Amino acid sequence: MQADIDFSHYLRDTGAGLVHLDLAVEGINCAGCMAKIERNLSSIPDVTSARVNLTDSRLALEWKAGTLDPALFVTRLAELGYKAHPFQRDAAEMREAQRSQGLLRRLGVAAFAAMNVMMLSIPVWSGIGSDMLPEQRDFFHWLSALIVLPAAAYSAQPFFASAWTALRSRGVNMDVPISIGIFLALAISVVETVNHAEHAYFDAAIMLIAFLLAGRYLDQNMRRRTRAFAGNLAALKAETATKFVSPTEIRTVPAAAIKPNDMVLLRPGERCAVDGNVIEGRSEVDQSLITGETLPVTATPGSAVFAGTLVRSGTLRVRVAAASGDTLLAEITRLLDQALQARSRYLRLAERASRLYAPVVHATAFLTMLGWLAYGATFHDSIVTAIAVLIITCPCALGLAIPAVQTVASGALFGSGVLLNAGDAIERIAEVDRVIFDKTGTLTLPELDVANLASIPTETVKLAGRLALSSRHPVAAAVARAAGASAPLPDIAEEPGQGVHGTWQGQSIRLGRPSFCNADDLANEILCQDPEASVVAFSHGETRFVFAVRQQMRPDAAEVIAALERRGIAVEIVSGDREPAVRRAAATLGIHEWRAEVSPVDKIARIEELARQGCKVLMVGDGLNDAPALAAAHASMSPVTATHLSQAVADAVFLGERLAPVLTAIRVSRKALRLMQQNLWLAVIYNVFAVPVAILGVVTPLIAAAAMSGSSVLVMLNALRARAKEAI
Known part of the structure; x- marks a missing residue:
């Protein structure tokens, strides 16, 4: 049936002759499943990438265009024992919600049955049992069987179905030994009851199922909680847009039908479906996803708006710059997906260990049974000990050790503006x-700002801002933004290379070069005080003012630099900008080591020099000339305003106007690395102590189930510590 699906709607051209397809895969429970699927599908000729996202059970595939039928992947997955569908987020969320509810129902049945059976077992296992007639004991055992067998058949379905699927495809997974353990515990209990034995293990079998279901339900809920970050992004995506089909006629169309240079209308309460620039109107908008600021900002003509922006008050007319899969929101979603599919050397280590698990644990359990039989134990005691070994060595803790931390840390970083x-x-x-910062656009904000705004009368600023709206020059745009101007002056002309001019209240009004406004003396005075500034003059009749325009430091740059140095991280500036500008920035931020007028080749040379000295360098830059240095550094970050090449090369992208995400990335990453190492040690120490104890016959299957589930819960709780926030 799946092979008949038309996959053309779900395929995406990624460029470079590659095609991308996302499949939702049912039955992925652990790192071993991930490795099995990736290893098999990657072996198909012309497949360039096969990555499984454990968080939402999604398989991301890429292959050479025109070489493979997508139905082949569904067929191959079916041979491996997994059912696959084209990935659709809403449908995937519904399936996951149903699966979570199913686990909860099965857990309820198992827990209810366990409570009743424990009550029946008390008289048998306690001293009362010594005065109990064999017929009474048999009655309690049969009553326990009547409760447990149907409850186990229903509650253990997730493990039985997964194990059967693996065996049918001639493979094994972690559910195979679990299912064998449950089946043997139930079987030996029935045999003991038929033979009128003193003890049966129905209580242990149903408690084992309850513990396993509890651990799997907690794991599922943790993944769903992290998927909420991606779900929040999906909720921000508008599916339709109001398009101008003529200067006076509008029509609601699917967002996918919008093209660059189209004109769209945004009304109060709507979410923007495109990236673009405001042409007409004024509104308070919420674009916290991009800027990181929770307070609304004012959008006026010339302002950029992004997909996902919520319009709060007025109506905006927007010219489209990017739509559909080319928007910044779509790029952020892709980056987040990549983060959730991330692999690390610790995760690869855990995957290899999980692959070895099944044959090792089966061999260990079998040898344990043979050893106890050779030692003189009864077959009953030997098989019970082997069951305990099967159960207690479940690699859930090992399988969750790294993915759990990565998932939580990726979510915490995303919440702090780091992708x-x-x-x-x-x-x-x-x-x-050590952190190396580029200056322009990295330590400074990407947009120009007026530095001497406080020294110019408010009314003059407002008038100059309205005049600046008639100019396309970026320095004039900075004046317009600083003034909050939204209504351009009428009858304004532009003189190329000089500025704009007109008449206002019967007097000549100009904005442009100082010589154009007869304000050279004022401009020279400002440039002497601030040599890195750009100047734009304004004249209204005989009144003249000069605006000093330059990039401002990010508002928290000095605080972040100080915090980095307190953590023992050296900081320096390596910039291609002029020496006076770099010197001023370094002095302002308290950075003692800096280099100016540095070429891209020299930036790489500096990073390589530090690497030879044993330094691990984080490069933070945004320009096209920073891309080689970003690639050469040990790690790299770029602001969201960086060029596409820089973003593609960087290991992480940060949002907003603040520099704090750089510090957050280091802090969260260091904590996550510690937690990964701790989780691996927890899993190793658990098995080092638990397996010998089980082999020695000290623990029952019930205690083994509690220990195994407890280790998994402990690993997950430790991973959740990656979410904790710390002050700068």
Whole structure:
């Protein structure tokens, strides 16, 4: 049936002759499943990438265009024992919700049955049992069987179905030994009851199922909680847009039908479906996803708006710059998906260990049974000990050790405005001991701002801002933004290379070069005080003012630099900008080591020099000339305003006007790395102590189930510590 699906709607051209397809895969429960699927599908000729996202059970495939039928992947997955569908977020969320509810129902049945059976077992296992007639004991055992067998058949379905699927495809997974353990515990209990034995283990079998279901339900809920970050992004995506089909006629169309240079209308309460620039109107908008600021900002003609922006008050007319899959919101979603599919050397280690688990644990349990039989134990005692070994060695803790931390840390970073773009980014960022900042657009804000606004009368600023709206020059645009101007002056002309001019209240009004406004003396005075500033003059009759325009430092730059140095991380500036500008920035931020007028080749040379000295460098830059240095550094970050090439090369992208995400990335990554190591040690120490204890016959299957589930819960709780926030 699946092979008959038309996959053309779900395919995406990624460029470079590659095609991308996302499949939702049912039955993925652990790192071993991930490795099995990736290993098999990657072996298909012309497949360039096969990555499984454990968080939402999604398989991302890429292959050479025109070489493979997508139905082949569904067929191959079916041979491996997995059912696959084209991935659709809403449908996937519904399936996951149904699966979570199913686990909860089965857990309820198992827990209810366990409570009743424990009550029946008390008289048998306690001293009362010594005065109990064999017929009475048999009655309690049969009553326990009547409760447990149907409850186990229903509650253990997730494990039985997964194990049967693996065996049918001639493979094994972690549910195979679990299912064998449950089946043997039930079987031996029935045999003991038929033979009028003193003890049966129905209580242990149903409690084992309850513990396993509790652990799997907690794991599922943790993944769903992290998927909420991606779900929040999906909720921000508008499915339709109001398009101008003529200067006076509008029509609601699917967002996918919008093209660059189209004109769209945004009304109060609507979410923007495109990236673009405001042509007409004024409104308060919420674009916290992009800027990181929770307070609304004012959008006026010339302002940029992004997909996902919520319009709060007025109506805006917007010219489209990017739509559909080319918007910044779509790019952020892709970066987040990559972060959730991330691989690290610790995760690869856990995957290899999970692959070895099944044959090792089966062999260990079998040898344990043979050893006890050779030692003189009864077959009953030997098989019970083997069951305990099967159960207690479940690698759930090992399988969750790294993915749980990565998932929580990726979500915490996203919540702080950091999007990971590389599988091992967390590990490499955690290791850095030196940060190199580019200056322009990195330590400074990307947009120009008026530096001497306070020294110019408010009315003059407003008038100059309205005049500046008639100019396309970026320096004039800075004046317009600073003034909050939204209504351009009428009858304004532009003189190329000089500025704009007109008449206002019967007097000549000009904005442009100082010589154009007869304000050279004022401009020279400002340039002597602030040599890195750009100047734009304004004249209205005999009144003249000069605006000093330059990029401002990010508002928290000095605070972040100080915090980095307190953590023992050295900081320096390596910039291609002029020496006076770099010197001023370094002095303002308290950075003692800086280099100016540095070429891209020299930036790489500096990073290589530090690497030879044993430094692990984090490069933070935004320009096209920074891309080679970003690639050469041990780890790298770019602001969201960076060029596409820089964003593609960087290990992480950060949002907003603040520099704090750089510090947050280092702090969270260091903590996540510690938690990964702790979780691996927890899993190893648990098995080092638990397996010998089980082999020695000290623990029952019930205690083994509690220990195994407890280790998994402990690993997940430890991973959740990656969410904790710390002050700068």
